[in-house]
Amino acid sequence: MSVTVRVPAKVNVRLAVGPARPDGFHDLANVFLAVSLYDEVTATPAPSLRVTCEGPDADRVPLDRTNLAARAAELLAARHGIEPAVHLHIAKDIPVAGGMAGGSADGAGALLACDALWGTGTSRADLLDICAELGSDVPFSLVGGAALGTGRGERLTALPVGGDFHWVFAVADGGLSTPAVYAEFDRLTPDAPAPTAPPALLDALRTGDTTALAGALANDLQPAALSLRPSLADTLAAGTDAGALAALVSGSGPTTAFLVKDAESARSVAAALTASGTCRTARTATSPAPGARILTP
Numbered sequence: 279m280s281v282t283v284r285v286p287a288k289v290n291v292r293l294a295v296g297p298a299r300p301d302g303f304h305d306l307a308n309v310f311l312a313v314s315l316y317d318e319v320t321a322t323p324a325p326s327l328r329v330t331c332e333g334p335d336a337d338r339v340p341l342d343r344t345n346l347a348a349r350a351a352e353l354l355a356a357r358h359g360i361e362p363a364v365h366l367h368i369a370k371d372i373p374v375a376g377g378m379a380g381g382s383a384d385g386a387g388a389l390l391a392c393d394a395l396w397g398t399g400t401s402r403a404d405l406l407d408i409c410a411e412l413g414s415d416v417p418f419s420l421v422g423g424a425a426l427g428t429g430r431g432e433r434l435t436a437l438p439v440g441g442d443f444h445w446v447f448a449v450a451d452g453g454l455s456t457p458a459v460y461a462e463f464d465r466l467t468p469d470a471p472a473p474t475a476p477p478a479l480l481d482a483l484r485t486g487d488t489t490a491l492a493g494a495l496a497n498d499l500q501p502a503a504l505s506l507r508p509s510l511a512d513t514l515a516a517g518t519d520a521g522a523l524a525a526l527v528s529g530s531g532p533t534t535a536f537l538v539k540d541a542e543s544a545r546s547v548a549a550a551l552t553a554s555g556t557c558r559t560a561r562t563a564t565s566p567a568p569g570a571r572i573l574t575p
């Protein structure tokens with residue numbers, strides 16, 4: 279018997295970053311939106327914990343105990359006093375180290391899959407606690423939809439979304455290290471103000487107004503990502519030249535996100551980005567997407 283869970287990627291439609299805290303993390307006003315690019319995590323009984331991965335970026339995914347899926351299985355097993363005797367297979371479609379929370383998705387997916395496989399019946403509150411222990415983005419991978427993340431991004435308030443949004447994601451060559459991007463933010467922003475989520479952005483989500491959302495997108499980590507990877511400016515320009523309503527770096531990058539009017543515009547902007555030679559590949563997606571879900575056989 280095995281259990282498969284499907285988990286979405288995310289884009290941050292507003293990532294407001296405050297000053298570094300004593301524990302090294304930054305307080306955020308982080309407006310997450312789940313998008314329709316998914317990893318699938320399959321949990322199968324095995325003599326001991328083992329991780330495998332398939333997909334175009336599989337060679338860049340660690341298969342040891344540092345994999346967030348493996349860590350999720352270990353934390354859940356420890357909480358219930360059992361052995362993490364499970365094979366976790368990741369079918370990876372979310373770009374690796376791309377600022378789209380791919381590792382976080384696998385952590386949330388493994389947690390839900392193991393809880394179902396082992397019949398441990400963990401409460402939603404306990405699952406969210408384990409997610410927060412795994413990483414700041416992991417609770418959102420579990421819940422999906424749209425949410426405001428405060429604290430280091432792990433404390434979530436669900437947000438209403440009144441319509442579908444269409445996106446193109448330009449996947450860059452290689453990744454960017456999240457801690458390195460936050461460190462560059464600190465260097466560039468010595469007096470960061472307290473982070474807030476503007477009402478205009480929350481209204482745009484609530485009413486499903488693409489034009490208003492395009493005017494409200496913002497990522498405080500974008501200057502830091504551009505400073506570490508200046509070529510991303512060419513990718514952003516290629517997308518807006520091709521007709522995207524707005525462009526921004528996704529999370530800590532280097533994936534760039536383009537909000538477009540509709541599915542037809544998504545196809546033409548993706549084609550133009552691919553032809554521009556400023557990215558490795560371009561993907562289309564819609565939002566909001568549901569959070570981690572068990573796929574019924």
Ligand SMILES: C[C@](O)(CO)[C@H](O)COP(=O)(O)OP(=O)(O)OC[C@H]1O[C@@H](n2ccc(N)nc2=O)[C@H](O)[C@@H]1O
Pocket residue numbers: 290293302303304305306308377379382412413414415416429430431456457460529530
């Ligand atoms: C950039 C985002 O993806 C936006 O959603 C997240 O803030 C990053 O979330 P994540 O990858 O789950 O990050 P974590 O695994 O919790 O932390 C990795 C590192 O990122 C930095 N970090 C992360 C979150 C935060 N609020 N402040 C930080 O400074 C810290 O250096 C930390 O050591």
Ligand SMILES: Nc1ncnc2c1ncn2[C@@H]1O[C@H](COP(=O)(O)OP(=O)(O)OP(=O)(O)O)[C@@H](O)[C@H]1O
Pocket residue numbers: 338339340344345346347368373374375376377378379380381382384385415453456529530531
């Ligand atoms: N299951 C996993 N999938 C991908 N990377 C993983 C996984 N587990 C651990 N990692 C490690 O985490 C690093 C960041 O990968 P990930 O794909 O989560 O980045 P990201 O999308 O930038 O995340 P975020 O948006 O949350 O900052 C990788 O370089 C890899 O070493």
